[in-house]
Amino acid sequence: MALDERLALIVGAGPGNGLALARRFGREGFRLALVGHPGGAPLDLTGLDARMYAADAGEPDSLRQSIADIQHDLGDPAVVIYNPSYPLDGAPTVVSPEEVLKGLGVGAVGAVVATQAVYPAMAAARQGTLLFTGSGAGVNPWVGGIAVGMQKAALRNYVLGLAEEVKEQGIHAATVTIYGIVKAGSFFDPDRIAEQFWQVHTQPREAWQKEIDYRAS
Numbered sequence: 001m002a003l004d005e006r007l008a009l010i011v012g013a014g015p016g017n018g019l020a021l022a023r024r025f026g027r028e029g030f031r032l033a034l035v036g037h038p039g040g041a042p043l044d045l046t047g048l049d050a051r052m053y054a055a056d057a058g059e060p061d062s063l064r065q066s067i068a069d070i071q072h073d074l075g076d077p078a079v080v081i082y083n084p085s086y087p088l089d090g091a092p093t094v095v096s097p098e099e100v101l102k103g104l105g106v107g108a109v110g111a112v113v114a115t116q117a118v119y120p121a122m123a124a125a126r127q128g129t130l131l132f133t134g135s136g137a138g139v140n141p142w143v144g145g146i147a148v149g150m151q152k153a154a155l156r157n158y159v160l161g162l163a164e165e166v167k168e169q170g171i172h173a174a175t176v177t178i179y180g181i182v183k184a185g186s187f188f189d190p191d192r193i194a195e196q197f198w199q200v201h202t203q204p205r206e207a208w209q210k211e212i213d214y215r216a217s
Contacts, residue, residue, distance in 0.1 A: 003125035004075040011035045012083030020190035033070040057084040058105035067117040076121035082111045083133045088147040107151025126170040136179035163210035179215035187216045
């Protein structure tokens with residue numbers, strides 16, 4: 001199928017940022033393919049042209065299959081947002097190496113899987129948007145949550161390199177790096193963050209940014 005300019009794929013569709021992103025792009029007339037974790041809480045998709053799929057973002061085969069199903073069922077998305085992270089507390093000397101590895105799979109390796117799954121269609125069409133949910137913890141280490149910072153640092157490095165690679169093909173890759181705790185009713189309300197993603201998606205090509213710092217001050 002040809003690239004569908006009105007189809008958005010959101011990986012990591014949970015009740016926070018994921019749902020807010022779905023609603024924001026849905027208001028602009030996008031059809032939505034939403035990938036959530038198996039067994040995740042149901043989402044209120046009222047008023048949205050949305051279809052849910054299940055995948056474990058930390059398992060490459062699971063995520064590849066889910067995206068392949070979306071491409072078969074709905075077409076190739078012109079917008080892809082990678083939103084998952086793996087919350088894990090623990091200081092550098094005590095954090096579980098096994099859990100760190102699992103977190104890197106969800107927070108960073110899954111982004112590679114998703115990108116490579118959708119890239120061929122975008123490259124052939126010479127257009128597309130690839131957006132990723134970053135965190136200030138990947139820039140300024142947080143001792144009590146070092147594993148999250150490791151995920152987001154790896155993701156940030158990947159996205160900044162990706163943006164340089166694909167920009168000449170007409171593909172906009174960027175990370176929205178959030179310097180704060182996501183909380184409804186605050187500056188870091190999911191709806192406000194979703195609006196920032198929309199603004200990045202709609203940047204004219206001559207003004208493309210590869211990293212947008214979302215911070216209160």
